Structures are given as structure tokens and as C-alpha cells.
Amino acid sequence: MTKRIVDARGQSCPGPVIETRKALAEAGLESAEVLVDDDAAAENVSRMARSMGFSVRFEQDPAGYFRLGLEREGAGPDACRPAPRVVVLVASPTLGHGDDDLGRILMTAFLKTLKDVSPRPGAIVFVNGGVKLTSEGSDLVEAIRTLEDQGARVLSCGTCLDFYRLKDKLKVGSVSNMFEIASLLVAADRIVRP
């Protein structure tokens, strides 16, 4: 376990962010401490650290500057955690094309199996007919909740919920929008489309 101290005081933006990025990119680095002059730099460095999978602890030194404690994170649920490496995009209540009854059976099997595979998805995004699986009447709510409990973010497209008149009937995860969904998809290392 290695720790680095980055003193980015006296640097104007984006200097502290670049210094932090360099330090955090070092192989095997588990934690770092970054010193910055003001809250704007502290906010920017925090964002860079979180986007690289580090948690952030803030404290203001009595001398006026900010001290940021950065720790490499496990996969706990956290609103500010980095973009997941694997994103599952569920765009229909069925898996594959062919018979719809079979498609539903396969989708059920897929979502129930997902908790046992590795790497685990960081996010599961439900769009179009897929939102029927996260809403009232779906018998997969519990299975999806299990995935959420394991740390996956579960998001359902708001426009789609509106379209199917399910907005008040979402049973698991949260309502999302196309900006968030598109951001997740472009930042993902791998997108799985059952």
C-alpha cells in the first residue's frame, strides 16, 4: 500500500487537477493526500479523484488551505462513485428476438443470474419496454433489488416510464434522464445488451 502527498498549493486551475490525476494514475496507489489553496480547487480535485475511483475526505487546515484525503474505493453504493466499468442496457422486457414468451423466460433467467457473474455490472439501465421490469406488475423487482443491494445502480428512463404511464409505479431503483444515461454509456468500458 503506497501513499502520496501532492502539494498543489499556489497552482492555478487546472494545475491541481492535473497533479492529482498524475499521482492517482500511479499503479498500486491506494491513498493520497492533496493540498490546495481554495474551495474551488478542492471541488475540482474531488471530482477528478471520484471519477478515478477514489473517495474524498475534506478538511480545512487552520492555516486556511484545504487538505483532501483520497482513498481508493471498493464497490460500495455511493452517489458520487465513478462510472461503472460494465453497464447493462435493458431495452426490452424480452431477451432476443423470436418468441416473446421464451424471450421473457430468458430475460428472467438473465437478470437472476447476473448476481453470480463477474465482473458485476456497476449500473443497469432500463429503457423503452425495459422499464416494465422495474415497475409494478414485474416479477423481477426482487431480483433487480438484489443487484442494487450488491452495488449496481438501477436506473429507469423517465421518458419511457411516462410513455408507458408507469411513472408512479416504479418499484426498484431511480428515475433517470437521457443525459445521465448517455453519460453512463459513453463512460462505460463495456455495455451489455441482453
Place this chain on the structure above:
Amino acid sequence: MGLAPCDDAAVYKLSDELALVETVDFFTPVVDDPFLFGRIAAANALSDVYAMGGTPLLAMNIVCFPVKEMEIEVLTHILEGGLEALSEADAALAGGHSVEDKELKYGLSVTGTIHPSRVLTKGGARLGDALVITKPLGTGVVATAIKAGLASEAAVAAAVASMRALNRAAAEIGRGFEIHACTDVTGFGLLGHAIEMLGGGALSLVIDSPALPVLPEALAYAGMGLVPSGLHRNRAFYASCFEVRAGVPHALVDMVCDPQTSGGLLFALPSTEAPRLVEKLAHAGMESARVIGELVADPAAKVVLR
């Protein structure tokens, strides 16, 4: 004609038919290429004249140059870039002034003309108006990513294409509409400039965050902390008149606060006319033009992002 507290340029009435519009702006490089920097700085300086409804006539260069550290060719390219923008604006370069400085800066003072009865001011937006923006947001964030060496080629290309474009065509198209207020989006971000358009009346501007046009990759860079300090300053400075509704992505709040270089024009006009304005702007190549919000009755007089 006097200068309202928050207009984009000074207007001096010479006769009942003619007034002068005066403005000046200069800054440090936002892109690495000297020609493009010159071009962008000139487009930015000219923009204030367009935002007032005026026509640029003459311009003078303002140069701060580290003559000991930088080759003079760099300056030549910057000035060529500026000249290209001026010639596209049909404005003449009338000279300029340079000083030695450790940090390179370039910009122009611009003199334009305008009919005194056709001056477009910032305040004056009315109840029921829609707000139209003509360029995408995020130039400050992309410029920061460029400084950090993390901007992709595609992101730089899109930001440069937006910043180098004059606001001339947008202003000319705007003349065919009942514009109640107009300004350009620059250092105070959409937030700061939109607040100025409220003009102290009992109006609030409600911005639809999904409608905001944003430069490619700007949201991702903001998420990585590649954010100019001016963005934080804008957010803090206008905090008392800015309300963000639950569920708006953080990066879109950033876009509203991001200081813009050579940003687009903001038009307030009757909401019934706004879609037709956007259509005309898009037809003229301004594909990012959007209706982004509306003015509603509200004594709190703030900008609401939903």
C-alpha cells in the same frame, strides 16, 4: 444615450439617425493555435456590438506579448486570425497598440454604428417571453480540458468551431423578430447574463435543463473537475438568485455557470415567435440554437434550472 447598469457596450448618440457603439475585450489564449486564438478573440470582441444590435465599423488591436520568450511569428498569426474575423464582419482594422508582457493577451476595441431607436438592451424581457440561445455551452470547461492536455480532438474541434463563429448572422436574423432583450453569453456564464436580462422586473427565468445545448464532452470534463475557477465564482456570486430543482444533473448546473468565450446571443422574444427564430437560426447553420426557457411572473426574480 447613457449606459444602463448592465449593457454590453456603450452607446453614444451622434444624431437622431446615428449612434456609436463602443466596446473592448481581450484575454489570454483559450486554444493553442495562434491563428485560431486571434480569430476567436476578434469574434468575441465583435460580439458585444452584435448583442446591442449594432454594425461593427472599425477595430483596433490590443496586444500584450512576451517578445523575449515567444517568436514574433506567433503574433503575426494571431493578428491574421483577428483580421480574418474583422473582414468577415466587414469592419476595418484601424491600428492598435502593443505592450511587452510576461503573459500573452490579445483582443480588440470595436466601434460600431446603430440607429438610436434600434438599440437592443439586456433588460426588457417580458412575461411570456421565451429565451433562445444561439451557441452551445461549455467553452470554459473545454478550454480547461485543453490546458490540462485532456481534451479530445473532436471536443476541441467543436469548441473552436463554435467560438470562431461570429454572432453576425444570429444578430441579423434576430432583426426580423420582435426581440425584447438581447445579450451575449460571456464571462458570467448563461446564469449571470440571463439574470441581467430579468432587468429587475417581477420575472423569473425558468430554464429547461434537457434543452440546453452543450459542446461534446463538456459534461464529462466537468465531471472530472476540469472546471475553470470562474465557474465556481459565477455559481457563488449569483447563488442568491439561482435555484436548481431536484434531479438536474450536476454537470448541467456547471454548464449554466460556465464562463463562455465568444458565446452565443441570448434573445428574449414572445414565445409564439421563438420556434420560428430557432428554425431560421438552424437554417443559417446554427444547429445548436434552442429555446431554453421562459419568463414567468415571480417577484423573487431569479433563474430556476429544472
